Amino acid sequence: MTALxxxxxxxxxxxGGDTSVTVEGSTVGExxxxxxxxxxxxxxxxxxSDGTLHRFLNVYVNDxxxxxxxxxxxxxxxxxxxxxxxxxxxxxx
Amino acid sequence: MLTLTSVQRDxxxxxxxRALPNEGCGLLLGTLEGMVSEVLxxxxxxxxxxxxxxxxxxxxxxxxxxxxxxxxxxxxxxxHTHSEAYPSPTDVAQAPDPTWHYVLVSLRxxxxxxxxxxxxxxxxxxxxxxxxxxxxxxxxx
Numbered sequence: 001m002t003a004l005x006x007x008x009x010x011x012x013x014x015x016g017g018d019t020s021v022t023v024e025g026s027t028v029g030e031x032x033x034x035x036x037x038x039x040x041x042x043x044x045x046x047x048x049s050d051g052t053l054h055r056f057l058n059v060y061v062n063d064x065x066x067x068x069x070x071x072x073x074x075x076x077x078x079x080x081x082x083x084x085x086x087x088x089x090x091x092x093x
Numbered sequence: 094m095l096t097l098t099s100v101q102r103d104x105x106x107x108x109x110x111r112a113l114p115n116e117g118c119g120l121l122l123g124t125l126e127g128m129v130s131e132v133l134x135x136x137x138x139x140x141x142x143x144x145x146x147x148x149x150x151x152x153x154x155x156x157x158x159x160x161x162x163x164x165x166x167x168x169x170x171x172x173h174t175h176s177e178a179y180p181s182p183t184d185v186a187q188a189p190d191p192t193w194h195y196v197l198v199s200l201r202x203x204x205x206x207x208x209x210x211x212x213x214x215x216x217x218x219x220x221x222x223x224x225x226x227x228x229x230x231x232x233x234x
Binding site: 056058063065085090 | 116118120139141143144145146147149150152153156169171173174175176180181182183184187188189190192
């Protein structure tokens with residue numbers, strides 16, 4: 001399976017400046033593994049050490065948040081578009 | 094400088110008041126020069142008086158909409174319910190984009206206070222907010 005991964009602005013400098021890249025994988029986890037194999041500097045911003053998704057990263061397959069599709073086990077089919085967006089959060093603490 | 098219309102400013106403040114007792118939040122769509130075209134309120138999925146997090150569905154919709162309209166997601170607003178309108182250590186630690194406008198609304202005092210900041214590698218820099226009359230917001234090309 002091949003998916004188009006859309007890269008957020010804040011990660012582009014560490015990923016060669018591309019706005020999107022084509023990556024193989026049949027699950028979100030496989031796609032992110034292949035992506036971070038090519039760009040190891042960003043691995044810590046995408047995945048935890050146990051391979052789960054980073055708390056402050058939103059990952060979507062097409063229009064769906066993968067938290068509701070099984071996380072890194074969410075299936076990817078040919079031509080899917082995967083969007084990575086850092087969570088927007090903060091607070092008065 | 095961040096440019097808002099009076100209606101957009103009122104929308105931001107009203108969103109924050111409606112979210113009480115929790116923090117309110119939302120995203121700003123506009124031009125890279127800081128002219129806001131749309132205010133997109135979001136549920137605070139942190140459901141907290143001391144933390145906020147933009148709903149992931151609102152976040153994706155903001156990026157999709159900005160692309161359709163030839164705009165950018167240029168910032169975020171949120172409220173501090175009992176402290177000043179200044180980025181907290183949590184805000185600074187979670188402000189990754191130096192081009193974004195981080196708008197803070199303090200509901201501690203009446204009337205509420207609204208301020209805007211850039212955060213660059215942990216350094217907070219306040220910017221001016223220009224309030225324009227209603228109806229003058231930037232329209233997408």
